[in-house]
Amino acid sequence: MATANIKEVARHAGVSLGTVSNVLNRPDTVAPATRQRVLDAITTLGYVRNDSARQLRAGRSRTVAIVVLDVANPFFTDVVRGAEQVIEAAGAMLVVCNSGEDGARERRHLELLEEQRVRGVLITPVDHGPQPVLDKLIERGIPVVLVDRGTGRANRCSVAVDDVLGGRLAMDHLLDQGHHRIAYLGGPLTIAQVADRHAGAAAAVQDRGSTADLRVAVTTNLTVAAGRHAAEELLALPVRKRPTAVFCANDLIALGVLQELTARGVRVPSDVAIVGYDDIEFAGAAAVPLSSVRQPRDQLGRAAAELLLEEAESGDTHRHRHVVFQPELVVRRSSDQPRRTRR
Amino acid sequence: MATANIKEVARHAGVSLGTVSNVLNRPDTVAPATRQRVLDAITTLGYVRNDSARQLRAGRSRTVAIVVLDVANPFFTDVVRGAEQVIEAAGAMLVVCNSGEDGARERRHLELLEEQRVRGVLITPVDHGPQPVLDKLIERGIPVVLVDRGTGRANRCSVAVDDVLGGRLAMDHLLDQGHHRIAYLGGPLTIAQVADRHAGAAAAVQDRGSTADLRVAVTTNLTVAAGRHAAEELLALPVRKRPTAVFCANDLIALGVLQELTARGVRVPSDVAIVGYDDIEFAGAAAVPLSSVRQPRDQLGRAAAELLLEEAESGDTHRHRHVVFQPELVVRRSSDQPRRTRR
DNA sequence: AACGACGCATGAAACGATTCAGGAGGGCTC
DNA sequence: GAGCCCTCCTGAATCGTTTCATGCGTCGTT
Structure with a gap:
């Protein structure tokens, strides 16, 4: 029952404690014949090192x-x-x-x-x-x-x-595609990543001297459900004020948005384009494969x-x-x- | 540097080893005043229990x-x-x-x-x-x-x-919907879950005395990529031989199938229906929300x-x-x- | 032949906590 | 005041490993 310890192994092999320990930790300092005797004893007794003791001794x-x-x-x-x-x-x-x-x-x-x-x-x-x-x-x-x-x-x-750069990449891309009304979805803003990605997006608009309208819709968290909810709010806007593109703080939100828009008959990307963040596996596997900012x-x-x-x-x-x-x-x-x- | 141990705590508080241990493990056996002295010593020394020693002694x-x-x-x-x-x-x-x-x-x-x-x-x-x-x-x-x-x-x-039951539920549903050519996608069959779910599906067909055609397409694993690949093979079939429904051994495969079918212009569920397994979060969040067998x-x-x-x-x-x-x-x-x- | 060097093996001394038999002291009873 | 119980505290023994100073042969060198 109680697992064999190093002492029993030593006795069984007819050697001392230290020798068994050497076999375990510095096998080459032990003569081959002795080493083999010890190894045999270990297998027949089914000895398993006790890590607690090891750690205690080692201190870490x-x-x-x-x-x-x-x-x-x-x-x-x-x-x-x-x-x-x-x-x-x-x-x-x-x-x-x-x-x-x-x-x-x-x-x-x-x-x-x-x-x-x-x-x-x-x-x-x-x-x-x-x-x-x-x-x-x-x-x-x-x-x-x-x-x-x-x-x-x-x-x-x-x-x-570099989340600021990530936000910038996403926004540059959307601007390149000719979008002028763009929404950033994510939250809470106290999360550094969420804030940085937005900062990057805003910087991209500014650096270009673009007149594009970037507005933020803050979500309560970063889940699929939050994305669905945010999409509903977008859809409540009259079409002429509705963003033509959304940049989401992560892919879960983006997937929620995608799902809700598709369900309501809004087409992606022709009616509304979406860019997510993280490039999780399910992003590329979504029914409309999701553009995303990949993090390594x-x-x-x-x-x-x-x-x-x-x-x-x-x-x-x-x-x-x-x-x-x-x-x-x-x-x-x-x-x-x-x-x-x-x- | 070296973290204080129980002995130093004892010395600092002017008590014995055992007393410190009692404060830690059986506080009510120590007089309040003593206990407090020990607790003070613990905080001033920044003492942290050493779990290795504890475990060594306890044996587990x-x-x-x-x-x-x-x-x-x-x-x-x-x-x-x-x-x-x-x-x-x-x-x-x-x-x-x-x-x-x-x-x-x-x-x-x-x-x-x-x-x-x-x-x-x-x-x-x-x-x-x-x-x-x-x-x-x-x-x-x-x-x-x-x-x-x-x-x-x-x-x-x-x-x-109960995976057999799960397979049965899925297949009963598809048969109820009037499907006659149905494919089961999953693999390898050596995985018990994969085999059981198929067994359940086959049993459903048999128990009904149905003439439905259930065939198996074995995948190499249970990933999104495997699902995409399986879908390609389905699409290679002439339309009249193509299954009108697929039952997938898990949701990752199902999502892959969904993606590939949609990308090729096959509509879900009107052209091909899909049922997955596991009901992972992304199943309900897919662009065409996925039917699935939920496991608790x-x-x-x-x-x-x-x-x-x-x-x-x-x-x-x-x-x-x-x-x-x-x-x-x-x-x-x-x-x-x-x-x-x-x- | 003396000496050092080397290869192997030894076993006591840690590591830090827990446990437990036992002791000191105080209060209670009769 | 003897006897007893209780509360509170003590410190040695223990868990299983690693380490290290030490010992004992043997071999090669001078």
Whole structure:
């Protein structure tokens, strides 16, 4: 019942504790014959290392945690997969924690992770204000890497995508297509990503000296349902005031808009063009494939994981870095139809 | 730097080790004044429990693992969320591991989890043959609960949804709508769910004594791309031989089919009706909202977690159970148009 | 023959928490 | 005031691993 321990293995193989440990950790320092005896003992006893003891001795664990806002959001699942690759290749283990956009849950998770002395934490924090909990982790020597939150602080690394540029790309595209009345859908504006994407869109209009009308419709969150709701409001406008294009803060909203418009007989893109953000898998698979601003999601995860491992290994000599990726516009059918210039 | 330990706390508060431990674990056995002194020492020293030491002593950890086939699949993310609720409510922690449908990765994960002496494992195994790795875990006293794999073995609990019934529901619906040529899309058939759903569909045809023609098109996996590919093959058939309805083994395939058909000018549901499976969020949000067989995904996760905790606590007195949920057909536009009876 | 070097193996000493048998002191009963 | 119970606290023993100073041969060099 009680799993065999290293001592029993030693006794069974007729060697000392230290030798078994050496077989496990530095096999080449043990004579082949002895090594084999030990290995045999291990298999016949069904010995399995006890990680708690290992960690206790080592003072730190071999697991890395990632705390995401929503495990069910395709954006984050892809980030997780990217991080996973790097972490597992390094022989460590990635545990995924879900804050569900809830600060209290986030804090509970971080406390548990601290008790576990995890090797490091990748996190997209719920709040983007000052973060005493994170600072505490860092003081304790647990590296923290911010994921997808631009302005990293001085005591930690960060990876992010240039959301202002993303907004600019989307808007430039819509302006190129000849649109003049354009709506930006997203919210709440307290979310940095939502605000930045809008700022980029506005900057694009301004830089061109365009007379285009860009207005914002704030949604309560970033879900499909919010998109449907926003579309209803657009449809309530008289046709001549209705935007001919909408730029959505993420693809879930865009999909909601698409669905509602199609259901009401408004055609995409001929009546209304749509551009989303994130380029999740379901964007290209929508019945009217969705134009979207692609973020290198798995790269984001990979880069974050690499920074973390680097910091964990190099220790004090580490210099914090802030990696920023460039987004990329993917034009698909939902916005691919130049509009005859008219007002 | 090195985090304070319980000994320093004891010294700082002028008490013994045991007292500090009591404050932490049995606060009411310590006199209020002493307790407060200890708590003060804890905060001033910034003491954080060391979970490794705790676990080593206790012999087991307070974390539960869930091993899923694909973290990015909306079906599994919802199962995870369900399990999470129960596990966290019990003061434990859920770690999510991704096997990516790869048996080797699954095994590596299980080995690591065993080293960590996790409290239990929820798993949707990659293979449904005999599972020596899982048996080994169980022998070691680590409870295992199968998720979404019907035929649980005698030494473990399981939760599942009746896939045969689900297939039957879908097919009954399509037959009711007057369809006579129907295709089942899914694969590989070695996946129990894929086979069971087909079995249900076939049984429905037979039980009615229907003359309907149900044929299977096997896909290589269960993704959107596979659905698109399958749709292309359907379109290669002459119209008079082409199925008027397709039943897909999951929603990702169904979305792929929908996209490809729409892109080729085939209308859904009037030319071809579609029914999917899982009822993921994007099913209802598709441009032609998708009929689908709904599985109680979060309940699945919750039930699995509850069985696990129960087993972990009751120990030997535990009797393994196999919970089976009923699926439910959700009819949406993609199949909601009775067909004039004709052959 | 003496010496160092080297290869292997040893086992005691950590790591930090929990547990538990036991002790100190105070108050109560008879 | 003896005996007893209670409350509160103590500290050694324990969990299983890793590490490291040490020991013991053997071999090659001088």
